[in-house]
Structures are given as C-alpha cells and as structure tokens.
Amino acid sequence: MGSIKQDIKETYLGIYETAQEKWGDFTQFLVEAWPLLIILLIGLIGVWWYADPPPPRHVVMATGSPGGSYEVMGKKYAAFFEKKGITLELLPTKGAQENIAHLADRKDPVQAAFVQAGLANSHEVRGVQSLGAVEYDPIWFFYRGPEVKERDFQAIKSRFKYFLKEKISVGVEGSGTYSQAMHILKANGFEKGLNFAYLPGAQAVEALKKGEIVGAFIVDAFEAKNVQTLISDPEIHLAAFPRAEAYSRLLPYMQILEVPAGSFSLQRNFPSENIKLMATTTDLLIDDRMHPALQFLFLEAAREINGRPSFFAERGEFPAFKNTGFQESPVALHYEKNGSPLLMTYLPFWLAEMVNRLIFVFLPFCALTYPVLLTLPGYRNKRMRRKINQLYGVLKTYEQELTDNYQPETKDEYLKKLDLLEYQALQLKVSKSMSSDYYSLRTSIDYVRNCLNRGVHPYQFQEEASGV
CATH class of the missing domain: 3.40.190.10 (Periplasmic binding protein-like II)
Structure with missing residues (x-):
C-alpha cells in the first residue's frame, strides 16, 4: 500500500517538475524571442485587418x-x-x-x-x-x-x-x-x-x-x-x-x-x-x-x-x-445546417464578432509560431551558447592579460572582475540540455580565480624552478 502511495507521489512530483520546467522554458523563450514575436504578431494583425476587416457599422x-x-x-x-x-x-x-x-x-x-x-x-x-x-x-x-x-x-x-x-x-x-x-x-x-x-x-x-x-x-x-x-x-x-x-x-x-x-x-x-x-x-x-x-x-x-x-x-x-x-449564400447554407456561431448566442454581437476574428489571429499565432520558433535548428541552444561563449571570451582575455603582464598590485582588481563575470554567468537562464556548458563556464571561472590566488606569478613557473 505504501509503495502505491509512493508511486503516486513520485508521479505527481514528476508531472509538477515537468510542468515547471516547461513553463520556465516558455517564459524564457518569451524573454529571448519577444522582438521576433512582436514583429510576427504585427504582421499577422496587418494581414488579418486587410484580409478580414471588421463589419461596417x-x-x-x-x-x-x-x-x-x-x-x-x-x-x-x-x-x-x-x-x-x-x-x-x-x-x-x-x-x-x-x-x-x-x-x-x-x-x-x-x-x-x-x-x-x-x-x-x-x-x-x-x-x-x-x-x-x-x-x-x-x-x-x-x-x-x-x-x-x-x-x-x-x-x-x-x-x-x-x-x-x-x-x-x-x-x-x-x-x-x-x-x-x-x-x-x-x-x-x-x-x-x-x-x-x-x-x-x-x-x-x-x-x-x-x-x-x-x-x-x-x-x-x-x-x-x-x-x-x-x-x-x-x-x-x-x-x-x-x-x-x-x-x-x-x-x-x-x-x-x-x-x-x-x-x-x-x-x-x-x-x-x-x-x-x-x-x-x-x-x-x-x-x-x-x-x-x-x-x-x-x-x-x-x-x-x-x-x-x-x-x-x-x-x-x-x-x-x-x-x-x-x-x-454560403453563410445561409452554414446557418441552415448549424445555426448561428456559438459566440453570437452568448455574447453581444460586437464582442462575439471581435473574439471570433481574433481567434483566427491568435490560434495560428500560438499553434504555429511558437512551435516553429522552438523547432528552428538549435535556435535557443545557439542563442544561449553564444552568451556562454561571450563570457568565455572575456575569461580568456583576463587569463591572457595575467599570463603576459601580471602585476601583483592588480590581483584584487582581477578578482573583482572574475566575481562580476561569475555573477553574469549566474544570471543566465539555461535549459537542462545546456547545464553542462553552464557549469563548465563556472568551473573555468573558478579555475582562473584559483590560479590567481596560487602565488606571486600564478601563470609562470619561478625562474629558479624552471632551471631545475
């Protein structure tokens, strides 16, 4: 009996976590793609307005x-x-x-x-x-x-x-x-x-x-x-x-x-x-x-x-x-078989007509635009990987500066830069499929921080050590 309850609980938790993950992906998608979505929506509304204008008053x-x-x-x-x-x-x-x-x-x-x-x-x-x-x-x-x-x-x-x-x-x-x-x-x-x-x-x-x-x-x-x-x-x-x-x-x-x-x-x-x-x-x-x-x-x-x-x-x-x-009229034939549209039965005419027309905008928009954008080859992954690569580029620049021209008095300055870089990494909202890249970036930042804290010239051997 206990195992059944446990299975039900685990199933519920699995559904809940999946829903949370999907909702998180969706909200993140909106944050990332809102300019493109607005352009598509404006275009669709423009086509809708001219192809299916509202009835005259x-x-x-x-x-x-x-x-x-x-x-x-x-x-x-x-x-x-x-x-x-x-x-x-x-x-x-x-x-x-x-x-x-x-x-x-x-x-x-x-x-x-x-x-x-x-x-x-x-x-x-x-x-x-x-x-x-x-x-x-x-x-x-x-x-x-x-x-x-x-x-x-x-x-x-x-x-x-x-x-x-x-x-x-x-x-x-x-x-x-x-x-x-x-x-x-x-x-x-x-x-x-x-x-x-x-x-x-x-x-x-x-x-x-x-x-x-x-x-x-x-x-x-x-x-x-x-x-x-x-x-x-x-x-x-x-x-x-x-x-x-x-x-x-x-x-x-x-x-x-x-x-x-x-x-x-x-x-x-x-x-x-x-x-x-x-x-x-x-x-x-x-x-x-x-x-x-x-x-x-x-x-x-x-x-x-x-x-x-x-x-x-x-x-x-x-x-x-x-x-x-x-x-x-085709409308009369439809009316003969099916009667008036359902919305006209329960809503005022102007509202029913507007909702009916908007449905033909938002249904294609929601049913087609979102899945199409999500299924674009590596759309989200490429976008997130580009952000991660940008942070990797900044990290590489810091490391190159430390290697070529390390000055002990600049240590605290670089530590602050690394802290800021890690903070920027923490702000990234990545999907589970990008988790490995995300944590690799944070590990790399921590590695450079550790190297900086290791000694006087962390990226070069001591001259006497190199002569041994």
Missing part, C-alpha cells in the same frame, strides 16, 4: 413603397440591428425590380433588399445571393359582382374574360404585384386586349371599393392593412386557385396555401369552403460581398422577426431555404 437596405408591408418589416429589422449596435438605413423604393437593380449595381451602397421570389434569377442578375425566404406573400385577386365558386372552371374562365373586358388593377409596373399578376395571366393565356389600371395597393383598394375597377391583384401578407380591408368587406369576393398544383409546376417558386372554410371570418363563414391560394415568398437578397457577420445578423433577425407563427406560417418555419431563383 452602417448598412443600407431597400424595402418597398412607403407605408407598405416591406417598410413595416424593414423597421423591425432596423430595430433589431440597433440593439446590436448596427445602423440599418431603410431605402424606400418603387418595388422589387428597383431593389434588384440596386443590389446588382456594384457601386450602389444598398447591400440587402426584400424581393418577391420569381421576379428574377441568378442567370439574369450577377453579384446577388439569397439568405432565404422570410415570409409568405399570398397572391390575392379581389373582385366585385357575383361570387364564382372555385369548382366551376368554365365559370371562372368566363368570369376572367369579363374582368379583362373591364378594368382591373395589376399593381405598379416594376412592382412585385405587377410581375406576379402578369405571370398568372400569361399562364392562363390572357395576354392581349387587356384593360389594366396600374395602381399601388392602397389606391387599388379604394378604387375597388368605390366600383371604379372590378378587380385587383394584391400581393401582400394576410395581416397587411390593404388585405384586411378587402377581406372584411362583404361586397368584395376573393378568387381562389383550384388548380394550384398546376401553377406550382409551371411556376416552381410558387407555394400552395390551404385556407380552411370560415378561417377569414367565422361570422360570415368566409370562405364558405376550403380553398387554395397561391403565394410567392419574400426573399432576403444581399450583395454577395456583404460581410459574413452581417449575414448572420440578418439571419438572426429573420429568425426572431419572421420565425413567429402567423396565419399561414408555423413557428420556426422562416427563414426557409426554398426555391428563390438565386444562389444561396
């Missing part, structure tokens, strides 16, 4: 028409960014096409934008990537007059022809509503002889309620004011999409939304039966040069703001990486 984002749902959502993103110490400037625009143009212009300061899926793709636009979809944008067609049941296709087709003879609003040219309306009408073969009004959402609602137009396409969220105004009007009807699966095949970016009977209004039992609606998605597009840290911040904002449950979306459904027509 000001970002410009294109939203949509003033008062629209995109502007409302943009303000929520701006508030989220403000809490993280970043200013998100919102730029009102006329619609999706203008947003895409801002992103595609490499000199434009806009770095992010809300754009409906299906309006453009990566084959037409360069330098734009997607961070995924952030919400559904149902395609609503509201109309006045007799209600048409969705199961009667011929009635629907006839009704559409009636609409096209009258005036319907298809949104402002260049807007997402206009583009989606044109896709649907073209898919149904209605391309000629059309009588369109190009009204923004709020004006289309007013015109439809006053009877100035008979129908209006609106692409907006269920919660949007324009949509709610028309849904709550009993004189306005909603056209469904009974052939939703066909649309989703012809227009792959389209999503099918199920609407149970009475879900819009239980009192009116509106709709009176289960219906299907078509929807595009709002995609969060970015300039592909956006800093990765900002991309993660946008994705976190989308998760917090758009990840909440809504009429059509379940909790956590957005951000979603659906068919947007644009290449997904």
